[in-house]
Amino acid sequence: MKISIERGVLLKAVGQAQSVVERRNTIPILANVLIEAEGEQISFRATDLDIEVVDRAPAQVERPGATTVSAVLLHEIVRKLPDGALVQLADDPRTGRLSVTAGRSSFALATLPREDFPVMASSEYSANFSAKAGELKRLFEKSKFAISTEETRYYLNGVYMHVAEGEEGRALRCVATDGHRLARVDTALPAGAEEMAGVIVPRKTVNELRKLLDDDDMDIAVSVSETKLRFATPDITLTSKVIDGTFPDYTRVIPAGNTKRLEVDASEFARAVDRVATVSSEKSRAVKLVLEEDRLVLSVNAPDAGAAEEELVVAYGDERLEIGFNAKYLLEIASQVDRENAVFMFNASGDPALVREGNDTSAVYVVMPMRV
Template identity: 80%
Template sequence: MKFSMERAALLKAVSQAQSVVERRNTIPILANVLIEAEGDTIQFRATDLDIEVVDKGPGMVEKAGATTVAAVTLHEIIRKLPDGALVTLSDDTMSGRLTVEAGRSNFTLATLPKEDFPVMASSEYASNFSAPAPVLRRLFDKSKFAISTEETRYYLNGVYMHVAEADGGRVLRCVATDGHRLARIDADLPAGAEAMPGVIVPRKTVGELRKLLDDDEMQIAVSVSETKVRFATPEITLTSKVIDGTFPDYSRVIPSGNTRRLEVDASDFAKAVDRVATVSSERSRAVKLALEEDRLILSVNAPDNGSAEEELAVAYDDEPLEIGFNAKYLLEIASQVDRENAVFLFNSAADPTLMREGNDTSAVYVVMPMRV
């Protein structure tokens, strides 16, 4: 195998691959990227047995062939080469080495046989549809902060993507929760997604998917089966196993009877929470919200560190209320608001609080209070 590729295109392809491979693994081949050169296309494939990414790029192929090489090492080499360099990769099957040449730089890397590289079995997908990149980006970006990191509740370690009923008809919905906060984001249902099975997309896959969604003009082809999900652009295909588990009935924890309405400038609120939380204890991160007519007082009282208080002008005309929250949870939810105002709906100091962006119900957040 021998081919040449422009550094920028090569770096983009290799960086996508090296982020998937596991740094610490007991199977050496999983640290490698499979490079396949044929025609005028170079294909880079990497997997950790749960996720597989395939990235294609244009190249000048002198000799078709395939080999595998350490993904992280190759990425570091390409990253450190000068911009605009033409990089030539050639492998010697006799010596089991891959040579990387660019200008006066020359590297030789060990390879492993391509036959040992595990390729994820293709799946029969029950549902195939396409969605604009900005739509998928919004669904996953606004929900992923609530993914649980608790391994024992593995079914919460991802984003639940499914078709749901909403006031305006059926929608494509993403939900994530860790038991303390919940995010539920809706988008118009794409044509062809009507029969899609509900799947839990793992946290790592959500992170890798984000790299495919930066181009606002891009249409993403989505394929879903009971066990796998695939997201594809013309250049990159990301295939992942889904979490084998049942996502809990999240609708039961979304309050419907909260009537105490607070409207506040989302940016001002987030900055105020961040400021007063500076003195909160690392363990509890508790911040208290005291509500009176058109007035909100944020306060923190940490005996070891000190105290802080800040007042905000808000729209509120209900009974006075004092309620406490984890500052980190409030900040993460407030940072999701794209519109100017955030609307909080309270019931009591012990009940879950609902938050949304103005009157938009397509993005709904729930946060549990804490005692302060």
């Protein structure tokens, strides 16, 4: 194999692939990226056996071929090469080395046989559809903060993507929860997704997916089966196993009878929560909300450090209410609100609160209260 490729193009392609590779693994080949050159393009394939990413880029292929080399090492070398450099990659079967040359810089990297590289088995996908990158990004970005990190509840370690009945007909829905907060985000159901099986997309896959969704107007081809799912652009294909488990019935925890309505400027609210929470060093910092007519008082009382209080002018017309929440959870939910105002719906001090963006019900959040 011998190819020439522009440094920026190579860096982007290798960067996507190397991020999938697990830094610590006991199988040497899994630390490598499979480089395949043929025709007028080169592809980089990396896997951790649960996720596989293939990134394709245009290149001048003088001699087709394939080899595997350390993904992290290759990425580090390319990252440190000067902008605009023309990089040559050439493997030498006699020495078992891949030479990387750019200008006066040259490197010789150890390789492993391409035959040893595991390729994820192809799957029969039961649903195939296309969605705009911007819509998929919104679904996953707005829900992923609520993914559980508790490994024993593995079925909550991802985003549940499924078809559901939304406010305006059937919708493609993403839900995540850790038992303390919940995010439910809908978008219009794409053609072809009607028969899609509900799947739990792992946290790592959700994070890797962000890199495919840069261009909001790009069409992303999505394929789903009961065990795998695939997202593809013309240049990148991301294939992932799904979490083998049953997502709980989240609809039971979304309150339907909350009538006390608070409307507040989302960014102003977030800044106030952040300020009053400063006096507490506890991870589960509880912020107390006292609601009266058109007035919200936020307070934190940390016996060891001190106390803080801030008052906000809000739209609220119901009876007085005192309720406490984890400061971190309030900040995370407030940061999801793209519109100017966040709407909180309360019932009583011991009941979960429902949060949405203005009157938009396509994104709904639930947060459990704390005793304060």
